[in-house]
């Protein structure tokens with residue numbers, strides 16, 4: 001890791017509806033890392049992720065390799081940061097491959113009829129990653145909720161951005177695709193990307209993430225490796241739960257077990 005690879009957030013604050021919903025958040029993460037952002041409902045995860053993506057005004061600084069994201073031209077920022085929003089991304093009856101091709105917009109190609117060979121390759125690769133190539137000509141409005149989530153993930157992947165911010169990408173997926181998408185995000189990290197994924201699934205966070213960012217009431221309550229952060233005291237204090245903890249195939253197993 002070099003300093004230029006870092007994604008650094010300093011003193012980030014976001015006000016919404018006259019209230020500070022993200023408060024003085026600071027952290028830095030290297031490329032090659034997958035970080036899971038967890039926390040109770042309303043803790044500020046989506047707001048923080050949207051602020052990191054430049055989609056909501058914030059105070060403080062966000063730096064990529066020392067460069068201030070707030071001063072980056074929008075297309076340049078979009079080549080650095082890809083964002084998978086919560087919920088369904090597209091409501092128009094476009095073919096799947098055209099939606100995924102929107103990820104090539106920051107590279108100058110938005111019209112699906114004018115994509116270059118590199119764009120087409122990036123789109124096909126992204127469709128393969130989420131196992132949607134056979135559905136590429138289907139209209140997104142005719143897909144299931146889980147399939148649409150995978151289209152949104154493919155669109156972000158097709159940007160080729162080295163920083164991927166994903167808001168609950170596995171929320172509406174079946175167990176096979178929850179594992180598939182988490183493994184895919186981990187592969188992106190191992191290939192050199194920085195992935196920050198918001199999830200309520202602390203079990204999959206423990207299994208796949210290198211770092212946990214734990215939010216509570218808008219501030220970063222804890223950050224570190226899963227076994228340190230998702231430990232009984234913080235699960236009790238932040239989530240008000242006890243969890244069953246074990247290991248399987250040398251991986252941590254964490255199952256929410258009882259309310260406290």
Ligand SMILES: Nc1ncnc2c1ncn2[C@@H]1O[C@H](COP(=O)(O)OP(=O)(O)OP(=O)(O)O)[C@@H](O)[C@H]1O
Nearest residue numbers: 016017018021039040041042043044045046047048
């Ligand atoms: N547009 C808005 N105006 C005012 N308050 C908002 C707005 N959007 C979100 N909030 C508030 O900001 C706080 C953080 O919301 P946010 O959606 O970031 O939480 P979250 O941790 O992602 O929650 P969840 O896990 O339920 O998705 C909540 O108290 C929410 O009510």
